[in-house]
Amino acid sequence: MAEVLFGQSYYLRFDPKLWEAMQPYPPLGTLYAAAYVRERGYDVALFDAMLADSEERWAEALDRHQPRFAVLYEDNFNYLSKMCLLRMREAAITMTRMAKERGCTVILCGADATDHAPLYFDANVDFVLQGEGEITLGELLDSLTGRSQQPVEEILGLAVAGDRSSVISYQLSVNSDQNAVNSETAQTPDNGQPLSTDHRLLFTAPRPLIREVDSLPRPAWDLVDIELYRHAWLERHGYYSMNMVTTRGCPYHCNWCAKPIWGQRYNSRSPESVAAELKWLKDTYHPDHIWFVDDIMGLKPGWMRRFADEIERLDARVPFKCLSRVDLLLRDGDIDALRRAGCQIVWVGAESGSQKILDAMEKGTKVEQIYEASRRLHAAGIKVAFFLQFGYPGETRADIEKTLQMVRDCQPDDIGMSVSYPLPGTKFYDRVYDELGAKQNWQDSSDLAMLYEGPFATEFYRHLHTVLHKEYRARKTWSNLTGQNGGRRPGPRQVGAMVYQAATLPLARRKLRQLEDLPHQGMDALTPAMNQQAAATPTPQE
Numbered sequence: 206m207a208e209v210l211f212g213q214s215y216y217l218r219f220d221p222k223l224w225e226a227m228q229p230y231p232p233l234g235t236l237y238a239a240a241y242v243r244e245r246g247y248d249v250a251l252f253d254a255m256l257a258d259s260e261e262r263w264a265e266a267l268d269r270h271q272p273r274f275a276v277l278y279e280d281n282f283n284y285l286s287k288m289c290l291l292r293m294r295e296a297a298i299t300m301t302r303m304a305k306e307r308g309c310t311v312i313l314c315g316a317d318a319t320d321h322a323p324l325y326f327d328a329n330v331d332f333v334l335q336g337e338g339e340i341t342l343g344e345l346l347d348s349l350t351g352r353s354q355q356p357v358e359e360i361l362g363l364a365v366a367g368d369r370s371s372v373i374s375y376q377l378s379v380n381s382d383q384n385a386v387n388s389e390t391a392q393t394p395d396n397g398q399p400l401s402t403d404h405r406l407l408f409t410a411p412r413p414l415i416r417e418v419d420s421l422p423r424p425a426w427d428l429v430d431i432e433l434y435r436h437a438w439l440e441r442h443g444y445y446s447m448n449m450v451t452t453r454g455c456p457y458h459c460n461w462c463a464k465p466i467w468g469q470r471y472n473s474r475s476p477e478s479v480a481a482e483l484k485w486l487k488d489t490y491h492p493d494h495i496w497f498v499d500d501i502m503g504l505k506p507g508w509m510r511r512f513a514d515e516i517e518r519l520d521a522r523v524p525f526k527c528l529s530r531v532d533l534l535l536r537d538g539d540i541d542a543l544r545r546a547g548c549q550i551v552w553v554g555a556e557s558g559s560q561k562i563l564d565a566m567e568k569g570t571k572v573e574q575i576y577e578a579s580r581r582l583h584a585a586g587i588k589v590a591f592f593l594q595f596g597y598p599g600e601t602r603a604d605i606e607k608t609l610q611m612v613r614d615c616q617p618d619d620i621g622m623s624v625s626y627p628l629p630g631t632k633f634y635d636r637v638y639d640e641l642g643a644k645q646n647w648q649d650s651s652d653l654a655m656l657y658e659g660p661f662a663t664e665f666y667r668h669l670h671t672v673l674h675k676e677y678r679a680r681k682t683w684s685n686l687t688g689q690n691g692g693r694r695p696g697p698r699q700v701g702a703m704v705y706q707a708a709t710l711p712l713a714r715r716k717l718r719q720l721e722d723l724p725h726q727g728m729d730a731l732t733p734a735m736n737q738q739a740a741a742t743p744t745p746q747e
Contacts, residue, residue: 207250209346210272211239211428212263213279213315214297215286216254222651223285227441229255229434230448232280233498236424238314239278241339244422247346251428256437260299267307274346275304278338279315281466282450282498288626289317291648298328305329310349314338319465320629323406326366332357333364336466337414337453339421362412366405414470418453419478423485431490444493447486451479455500457530459554460567461597463628473505476512484521494549495525502527503539510538513545522547529553531578532570540585550588550618553578558611559604562597567632572611579615583690590619593673596659596666597625598636602721605669612677616690620677624666627656665720672713679706 213232217224231253243249252266267275277297279286286293294317304311314334318325322333334341341362347353348360357365415421438445451474454467486492503509516522524547531553534540543551555575557563563570575591582589593608612620627634627641637657645656653670655663682703685692695703 206248207270207272208248209239209242209274209276210250210252210266210270210309211235211242211276211278212252212266212300213254213286214277214293214300215280215283216257216259216293216296218256218258219292219296220285220290220649220651222649227437228446229437230283230446230496230498231255231426231429231434232278233282233424233448233450234280235278236426236428237421238276238339238342239428240422240425242343242346243425245343245347249425249428251425253429254296256433260296260303263300264303267304267309271307272309274312274349275300275307275309276312276314276342277301277318278313278334278342279318281314281316281337282448285650287316287463287465288628288650289320289646290650290652291646293317294324294646297325301325301328301330312342312345314342316463316465320463322364322408326364326406331366335362335364335408336412336468338362340415341412358407358409361410363407363409365407365409414453414467414472416472418472418474423482426486426490445491446494446496447490447492448496448498449479449483449486450474450498451476451502452499452504456504457501457569458567459569460632461594461625461628463630463634465630471501471504473508476508477515480512480515480519480521483516483523484519487521487523492523495523497525497527499528501533502529503542504533506536509542509546513542516546524549526550526552530570531555531574534578534582535574540581540587544585544587548587550590551582552590552592552619552621554594555591555611555615555617556594557597557600557604558607558609559600562600562604565599566594566597572607575611576615579617583616588618589615590621591615591617593620593622595622595624595669596655596661597633598659600660609673609676612673613680616680616684618681618692620673622670622673624653624655625659661721662723664723665717668713668717668720672710672717675706675710675713679703679710 213235215232217229232255235251239249239251250266250270250272252263254263257263277300281287297313297317301311301313310332311330312332312334313325313330318333319335322335325333332345334345341360344353344355344360345357345363348355348357357363435445452471454469454471455462455464456469456471458469483495486495503512526549527543529551534551534553553575554568556566556568558572558575560572563572579589591612593612595605595608625633626647627637627645640657642656644654647654653663653667655666659666681692682695682699684690685695686700686703
């Protein structure tokens with residue numbers, strides 16, 4: 206038995222594209238929260254949905270541990286949790302119902318719960334942690350268990366349904382200091398969330414972020430079935446990868462990027478602390494590879510060099526991948542420090558080969574910086590990968606062609622493509638809000654639906670994904686075959702695939718041209734089930 210059962214609703218099996226890719230990582234944010242609560246003296250357990258086959262495994266965990274508190278604490282370091290995929294939202298609601306049926310107090314934390322708290326209160330949750338959740342969760346548990354006398358309504362960073370909570374039964378009134386809401390007057394809190402008509406909600410004042418991130422205990426790795434993950438990685442890829450984080454948040458202003466957890470703030474661990482944890486992971490679990498899941502690793506000047514120095518001193522080197530920005534990579538010494546620390550590949554938000562689109566996104570980078578950062582990384586023996594984003598308002602075929610040409614010129618070692626995705630709390634969302642239909646989230650990561658009336662229709666962008674990858678894969682295999690980039694020489698199957706991709710590429714390009722004039726279909730392309738689910742998503746008040 207455990208007093209607190211932690212879980213999260215991201216099931217890799219519910220995302221067909223990523224299930225096929227099979228690169229599973231435990232929910233790091235959940236592990237941090239579990240470690241923090243355990244350090245406060247609570248008996249905790251973990252349900253890890255990542256490799257589970259269905260929500261029924263959660264029900265089994267509830268029956269096995271019989272917790273008083275069921276905490277669905279989403280991994281806020283997982284970018285797909287921030288995107289709030291509809292299938293994962295369904296899972297969270299199903300898991301909430303299962304926990305309530307067993308008499309648990311249900312507490313939620315995550316980007317979707319922060320953005321759409323009323324939707325989850327409709328599903329009968331008891332509390333929603335707003336934003337960064339560790340300290341709020343600790344104080345809430347202390348209050349509910351009688352370990353502290355702090356009233357629930359005085360806990361910062363919390364949303365409460367007054368008439369559904371067994372703890373709070375008072376009438377709420379509008380109080381700007383506490384950001385409270387009285388549904389009888391149909392007013393909304395500062396974050397613009399709509400209210401359900403059948404309950405009153407209290408949103409307490411925001412909680413300041415944890416600035417000293419090193420003060421948190423290490424993630425509770427002992428709660429994870431490490432061998433399950435190791436087997437999945439070794440069977441599919443021949444090596445085992447683990448995840449770490451060095452920072453929280455991002456201070457940049459890309460106007461399509463939602464930041465419901467950390468806002469515009471950026472708090473960093475010390476390079477010495479990160480190196481010590483990496484050394485501990487290396488000695489304890491023997492990973493072959495590390496993914497640093499930060500939005501931006503090593504933003505602070507000098508951080509990366511200190512990290513590399515400490516890695517060398519501790520003999521903590523493990524090959525890793527990380528995310529960065531092209532302008533930061535051009536600082537003196539940072540690429541060399543990445544090399545010394547063990548970096549294999551850096552993913553960058555290249556987004557577009559058109560400066561017009563980068564400026565419209567308020568990205569703060571230049572196309573020439575993408576080219577130069579790619580050149581320097583390759584010269585240092587480090588791979589580079591591009592996140593590419595299509596469909597931003599104002600994008601033309603000429604802009605798309607500039608992006609395709611950038612991929613040809615820079616020869617990234619991997620690419621990922623998305624279309625612009627409106628998320629609450631962003632300038633981009635506000636700009637296209639009037640164009641949104643009932644569906645405002647993708648069902649899974651392969652959806653690629655245009656959720657607003659973008660420059661071209663959904664079918665165009667889905668086929669653009671095909672064209673982009675056909676050309677990219679054919680060119681990459683050819684480069685490896687001819688020894689142009691030092692990559693592994695391809696085998697017969699890869700060569701055969703290259704021939705097929707090159708042969709079918711002209712026809713695919715012709716079809717893309719035909720799709721240019723296709724009208725944006727909006728909700729017409731959705732199934733009734735998806736329409737029904739999407740319609741349940743709250744939208745901002747005018």
